[in-house]
Amino acid sequence: MLIRKPADIKSSEITPKELYLNRRQFITSAAAAAVTAGAALAGFEVLRPATQAHAGEKLSNIKKSSYSIDEKQNSFKDITSYNNFYELGVDKGDPAENAKYLTTRPWTVAVEGEVKKPKTLDIDALMKLSPLEERVYRMRCVEAWSMVIPWVGFPLSALIKQVEPTNNAKFIQFVTLLDPKRMPGQKPGIFGNVLDWPYVEGLRMDEAMHPLAILSVGLYGEILPAQNGAPIRMVVPWKYGFKSIKSIVKVRFVETQPKTAWNTMQAQEYGFYSNVNPEVDHPRWSQATERRIGEFLRRKTLMFNGYGEQVASLYKGMDLKKYY
Amino acid sequence: MNFAIMRSWLKPTAFAACLIPFGQLAYNAYIGDLGVNPIDTITRFTGSWALIFLLTCLAVTPLRRITGWNELIKFRRMLGLFAFSYALTHFATYLVLDHFFNWPAIGKDILKRPYVTAGFTALMIMLPLALTSTAAMIRRLGKRWQQLHRLVYVAAIAGVIHFYWLVKADIRRPAQYGFVLALLLGYRIAMKWVKRKPAAVARKSAVARAQEIS
Numbered sequence: 001m002l003i004r005k006p007a008d009i010k011s012s013e014i015t016p017k018e019l020y021l022n023r024r025q026f027i028t029s030a031a032a033a034a035v036t037a038g039a040a041l042a043g044f045e046v047l048r049p050a051t052q053a054h055a056g057e058k059l060s061n062i063k064k065s066s067y068s069i070d071e072k073q074n075s076f077k078d079i080t081s082y083n084n085f086y087e088l089g090v091d092k093g094d095p096a097e098n099a100k101y102l103t104t105r106p107w108t109v110a111v112e113g114e115v116k117k118p119k120t121l122d123i124d125a126l127m128k129l130s131p132l133e134e135r136v137y138r139m140r141c142v143e144a145w146s147m148v149i150p151w152v153g154f155p156l157s158a159l160i161k162q163v164e165p166t167n168n169a170k171f172i173q174f175v176t177l178l179d180p181k182r183m184p185g186q187k188p189g190i191f192g193n194v195l196d197w198p199y200v201e202g203l204r205m206d207e208a209m210h211p212l213a214i215l216s217v218g219l220y221g222e223i224l225p226a227q228n229g230a231p232i233r234m235v236v237p238w239k240y241g242f243k244s245i246k247s248i249v250k251v252r253f254v255e256t257q258p259k260t261a262w263n264t265m266q267a268q269e270y271g272f273y274s275n276v277n278p279e280v281d282h283p284r285w286s287q288a289t290e291r292r293i294g295e296f297l298r299r300k301t302l303m304f305n306g307y308g309e310q311v312a313s314l315y316k317g318m319d320l321k322k323y324y
Numbered sequence: 325m326n327f328a329i330m331r332s333w334l335k336p337t338a339f340a341a342c343l344i345p346f347g348q349l350a351y352n353a354y355i356g357d358l359g360v361n362p363i364d365t366i367t368r369f370t371g372s373w374a375l376i377f378l379l380t381c382l383a384v385t386p387l388r389r390i391t392g393w394n395e396l397i398k399f400r401r402m403l404g405l406f407a408f409s410y411a412l413t414h415f416a417t418y419l420v421l422d423h424f425f426n427w428p429a430i431g432k433d434i435l436k437r438p439y440v441t442a443g444f445t446a447l448m449i450m451l452p453l454a455l456t457s458t459a460a461m462i463r464r465l466g467k468r469w470q471q472l473h474r475l476v477y478v479a480a481i482a483g484v485i486h487f488y489w490l491v492k493a494d495i496r497r498p499a500q501y502g503f504v505l506a507l508l509l510g511y512r513i514a515m516k517w518v519k520r521k522p523a524a525v526a527r528k529s530a531v532a533r534a535q536e537i538s
Contacts, residue, residue, distance in 0.1 A: 077360070078360045081359075081360055082359070082360035082361060086493070086494075090493070090494040092359075092360070092361070093359070143492070145361060145364075189496060190496070191495060191496065191499070194493045194494050195493060265493060266493075284437060284438070284439060284489065284490070285433075285437055285439075286429070286432070286433065286436075286437070288429070289429070291361070291363065291422075293360055293361055296421075296424075297424055298422075298423070298424070298426075
C-alpha cells in the first residue's frame with residue numbers, strides 16, 4: 001500500500017504570514033462583530049472576553065541555542081495535530097479540536113513550598129523572566145513514536161533561581177490546571193476519571209536545574225498552541241513525553257519524591273524517572289525502537305533519547321532498571 | 325417489488341457494504357489523508373473493523389432466533405470471512421508496515437507482549453475456520469465442523485482482550501466491544517439453559533410416572 005509522506009511545507013510557508021494573520025484577524029473581528037450584533041439584537045450585554053489564547057502570535061527576540069539538535073524538524077501540522085493531552089481528550093486528534101476551550105488569559109503560576117521567595121507569577125511576566133531561546137529537541141513518546149520539535153522557552157533553572165529554594169528543597173512537583181470547563185477531558189466518564197486530576201509531575205532538583213530542562217511558551221517561533229500545553233509547559237527531552245507536563249499552574253518545592261500522574265495510575269508501567277531507555281521495556285511493549293513521525297522504518301531508540309552525553313552523569317551509580 | 329429479485333440482490337449488496345471500510349482506507353491512503361501517523365491509523369482502523377465484523381458475525385444466530393428471519397444465516401460465512409480479511413490486513417500492517425519483517429522483534433513481541441500474544445492467538449484460531457468455510461469442507465467435516473467452528477467464541481474473546489490489554493488508560497472502547505461480546509455469548513448460554521430445563525422437567529415427570537406405575 002502506498003503511504004504518502006506528509007508534506008514538508010508548513011501551512012505558514014504557503015501563505016505569507018502577514019497575509020494569513022490579516023485574514024485571521026479579519027475573520028476573528030468579523031465573527032466578533034457578528035456575535036456582538038447578534039447579542040445586541042437579542043438584548044444581551046456582551047462582555048468582551050480578554051481570555052483568548054494568543055496562539056499563532058509571533059514571538060520576538062528569540063535566541064538560537066547550542067542545545068538544539070540538527071535533525072529534520074517535524075512540521076507545524078504534525079506537532080499540533082497529533083497530541084497526547086488527555087485533559088483535552090484521549091484521542092490524538094482531540095486536543096487540537098478541543099483547544100478552543102482552553103483559554104490561557106488570565107493565567108498565573110504559583111511557585112511555593114521550600115523556597116525563600118514564594119511568588120505567584122502572571123504568565124506575561126513569566127514570558128519575560130529570561131531571554132527566550134529556540135530549542136530544537138527530540139521528543140520521544142512512551143508509545144514508541146517520536147518527533148523533532150522547535151520549542152521556544154527558557155531554562156527551568158531561571159525560574160528556580162528567582163525563588164531561592166531552601167536546603168530542604170530536594171524535588172519539584174508541577175501541577176496542571178484543574179478546570180473541567182476549560183479542560184473537558186477532566187469531566188468524569190462512565191468509568192470515572194481517566195487519570196487522577198489534576199495532572200502532576202516531578203523532577204529531582206538536579207534534573208530540574210539541568211540546562212536542557214526548559215519551560216516552553218512557544219513553538220516554531222510562535223506562541224504555544226493550547227493543544228501543546230499553552231500557555232506554559234515543561235520540556236525534559238531525555239525523558240518520555242509524559243514527564244513534560246503541560247499548562248502548568250503550580251510549581252511546588254518539596255523535600256520528598258512527589259506523586260506523579262501516570263505513576264499513580266500504573267506504578268509498574270510508569271516510574272518516577274521515566275528516562276528514555278531502550279533497554280528497559282514498558283511491561284506491555286518494547287522500547288527498543290521508535291517510529292519518527294514522517295518516516296517509514298523504525299529507528300533504534302537512543303539511551304536518554306540521545307542526550308546521554310549531557311545527562312548520564314545525573315544517574316551515575318543508579319540501577320536504571322530499578323529506577324525506571 | 326419482486327421479492328425474488330430483491331433477494332437475489334441482497335447478498336451482493338451486503339458484500340459491497342462489507343467492502344466499504346477497505347474502500348475508505350484505500351481512498352484516504354490515495355489522497356494522503358491518513359493522519360500524522362499513517363501506520364498507526366491503518367493498524368487501528370483494520371483492527372477495529374476485524375472486531376466489528378467478528379461481533380456482527382456472532383450476532384447472526386441470536387438475531388435469527390429473535391426475528392425468525394432464518395435467511396440471515398446466509399450472511400454468516402461472508403461476515404466471518406470479512407472479519408478474517410480485516411484481521412489479516414491488520415496483521416500484515418503490523419508485519420510489513422510497522423516492523424518491516426523484523427522477525428526477531430516480531431517473534432519477541434508475540435511471545436513476550438501479552439496483548440500481541442492475544443491478538444496473534446485470535447488470528448491463528450480464525451485461520452482454520454476461514455480455511456474450512458467452503459461447502460466441500462462443511463460436508464467433509466460433518467458434525468466436527470460445528471465443533472471446530474465453536475472456536476470462534478475463543479477468537480472473539482481473545483480479540484477483545486487484545487484490544488483491552490493494549491490501551492494505556494482509556495478503556496471505554498474495548499469495554500464497548502466487551503459489553504457487546506458478553507451480550508452475544510450470554511444469549512447463547514441463556515438459550516442453552518432454557519433448552520435444557522424443559523428436558524429436565526420431562527425427565528422428572530417420566531420418573532414420577534414410573535413411580536406411579538410401580
